[in-house]
Each structure stands twice: as structure tokens, then as C-alpha cells.
Amino acid sequence: MVQIVEEKNNKPTEQEEYLLEVKGLKKYFDISEGWFKKEKHYLRAVDNIDFFVKQGETLGIVGESGCGKSTTGNLIMQLLDKTEGEIIFEGVDLGTLKGEELRKKRAEIQMIFQDPYSSLNPRMRVFDIIAEPLITHHVVKGKDLQNQVYELLDVVGLDRSYARRYPHEFSGGQRQRIGIARALALKPKLIICDEPVSALDVSIQSQILNLMAKLQKEFQLTYIFIAHGLPAVKHISDRVAVMYLGKIVEITTKEKLFDHPLHPYTEGLLSAVPIADPELRDKKHRILIEGDMPSPANPPSGCRFHTRCPYAQDTCKSEEPKLMEAKPDHFVACHFPLKEGHGVLIEK
Numbered sequence: 001m002v003q004i005v006e007e008k009n010n011k012p013t014e015q016e017e018y019l020l021e022v023k024g025l026k027k028y029f030d031i032s033e034g035w036f037k038k039e040k041h042y043l044r045a046v047d048n049i050d051f052f053v054k055q056g057e058t059l060g061i062v063g064e065s066g067c068g069k070s071t072t073g074n075l076i077m078q079l080l081d082k083t084e085g086e087i088i089f090e091g092v093d094l095g096t097l098k099g100e101e102l103r104k105k106r107a108e109i110q111m112i113f114q115d116p117y118s119s120l121n122p123r124m125r126v127f128d129i130i131a132e133p134l135i136t137h138h139v140v141k142g143k144d145l146q147n148q149v150y151e152l153l154d155v156v157g158l159d160r161s162y163a164r165r166y167p168h169e170f171s172g173g174q175r176q177r178i179g180i181a182r183a184l185a186l187k188p189k190l191i192i193c194d195e196p197v198s199a200l201d202v203s204i205q206s207q208i209l210n211l212m213a214k215l216q217k218e219f220q221l222t223y224i225f226i227a228h229g230l231p232a233v234k235h236i237s238d239r240v241a242v243m244y245l246g247k248i249v250e251i252t253t254k255e256k257l258f259d260h261p262l263h264p265y266t267e268g269l270l271s272a273v274p275i276a277d278p279e280l281r282d283k284k285h286r287i288l289i290e291g292d293m294p295s296p297a298n299p300p301s302g303c304r305f306h307t308r309c310p311y312a313q314d315t316c317k318s319e320e321p322k323l324m325e326a327k328p329d330h331f332v333a334c335h336f337p338l339k340e341g342h343g344v345l346i347e348k
Helices: 069-076 099-106 126-136 142-156 160-164 172-183 201-217 230-236 252-258 264-271 279-281 316-317
Strands: 018-030 042-054 058-062 084-089 111-114 191-194 222-227 239-242 247-252 322-325 330-332
Touching: 018 069, 042 069, 042 222, 042 247, 058 069, 058 084, 058 230, 069 084, 069 222, 111 172, 126 142, 126 160, 126 172, 142 172, 142 279, 172 201, 201 222, 201 230, 222 230, 230 252, 239 252, 247 252, 247 264, 264 279, 279 322
Parallel strands: 058 222, 058 239, 111 191, 191 222
Antiparallel strands: 018 042, 018 084, 239 247, 247 330, 322 330
16 A cells, blocks of 8 residues: 555645646536426536646546546536536636626637537638637737638648638548637637547547647647547646546646556556557556446445445445545545556556
8 A cells, every 4th residue: 555645635836836726626417307306316527626737737637438527627618607616717716707707717718629520610611710709809800800810720730721611621630720720819828628639530639639739839828638548648748637437536747647557547547558569568467447437426435436446445435535645746536546566567
């Protein structure tokens, strides 16, 4: 068992510059049945999570479908109302803002969506799609508007002649570049990337990831990169948060996470990553996560992963582990974190 260094929240020190801080965030969906709904039943999509994002970094959020990662992104974007908690952006709790104040602050947070086909209005030309946020927020107009749209097309690697075309005339990768140009239009400080490459071919995925990394350096962007594919997260992230059934179970730098995961669920996710090198593949210790993820409407008692964990003990079934710092800058919610040298072989 790894010795716990110190129990404390996953928060930056006063000296660290951070852009976003999430405290005790919850989102429960009411799924009560019956005419009078006397008995309340809730689906706990996001259940009391804490994390922060530093200025200029990329925080990856990974987990299985239904773990709450996309809901977290929608809550930060204010596309969903939170049940409880705080979303503090540049020192301001977004939940306290209304009307024009909220509209101005939301302009600094943009999103790149998962599906490049459904995220673009098929009835609008590319020019109008990119220009829409600039017009809505009264940024520019006239000749300046045209110049800015053309500059955004240049930035994402698309020809200016594409501005007069419709979305159906483009490939998936080109459509995602259009979506990125739209997200950049208002010069945001934070971009939430909701599985932006999962719907693309593998060869195109690398192009989009490289483009996003280039834009981050050029415009000093901060990303929250939501994905279920670990290779993409490893490519672009600085730190990684692993979610399971509405909870963050592990969060640390990508190097520490991939070299030595402390949570059994993270170990299982890494074990599922395919390795191309036959020699390394033969040496790989495979950890299988058996069974399906329980319903967030009826989560297990204690540790939510204990029903699928190969190392679960009686304590795991009765006591819910807290997210604690097991090693410097390595937080894990597990009663029995994995020992040094345990785990899986990951291709470098």
C-alpha cells in the first residue's frame, strides 16, 4: 500500500496561476417516475468533483462513456445548470452571473464539439458560421468582419475560397477545422474540446491534434480535452483527470499517470491501449476490467469501482475513498493505491 503523503484538496498554491477552479461540482438529473413523483430518484452524472486548470495548460479528462466527462464540460460552458458547487473562472463564480455579465464571460469560454457533421448548421455558408459569434458579440462588422473570417481560415489551414461553401462540401477533418476557427473567433481564454477527434480517421486525428497544439502556443490557449481514447490524451495533455461514475478517481501529470498509475481503474484503461511493437506487446501485463459500469442512478456503496476492481477488499465496499495526495502532485481516490512497479507496460 502506498503511504499517503498528506490529505488535502486538489488545489493550486497561491503562487500558481490558474484560470479555472471547480469546487464540489454536482449535476443530478431528476428521473423520478409517476404522476406525483413522491419518491425522488436522481441520476448522478457528476457527483462532487474538484479540479483546477492552470493558465496555458491542457487538462485531459478521460473515462468510459457515461462517466460524466462531457456533462462536466457542459456545466463549465453553462449549457447545463449545476445542482451544487462552484465553477470559478478568473476568480468569478459563473453561477452568480446573469444576463449581460454572463454573456460577456461566456465569450471567453468556447467549445469544439465531438461531431463535425452535426455541429455546423448545414444551411449556413462557412463564412456565416465563423462570422456568427463575431456579429452576435458585436466584435467587428463590414470589411473588418470579412478580413477576420479570412484570417481565421488561414489560421486553421483552410483556403479562403472555402468561405462561400456549405458544410456538406467538406470532409470530416475540414469540418472540424471550421469548428476550430469558429471557436477561435472571439479569442477565448479557455476552450473545452469535447472528444474533438473521436469521429475522425486516425490519420486525420493526428493532424487536428497537431493543429490544436500549434494554436495553443500561438494564442496562449488553455484547453480542457475530453476523450475516452488515451493516446490522444497523452499526445496533447499536460495533466490528466480520470473519471469513473461521476467521480474523479485520479489526477496528475500525464508522465506520472502513464508511467505509474495508482488507481486500478486507470491501470485497466492503460492496459487496454494497443501496442504496435510485437516485442513490447508480448511483455505487456494485461489487466482486464470485467463487467459493465453500474448505473449512475444507483451507484454502488463505498468505492464506486469496487464491483469491478480485482483488488477490492471489505473496506472498499463500505467506505468511499477521498481524493488524496498519495505522492507529490499525484492525487488518487483509492484505499489501496497500486504499489511501485505494479501496472502495465505502455509504449513510449
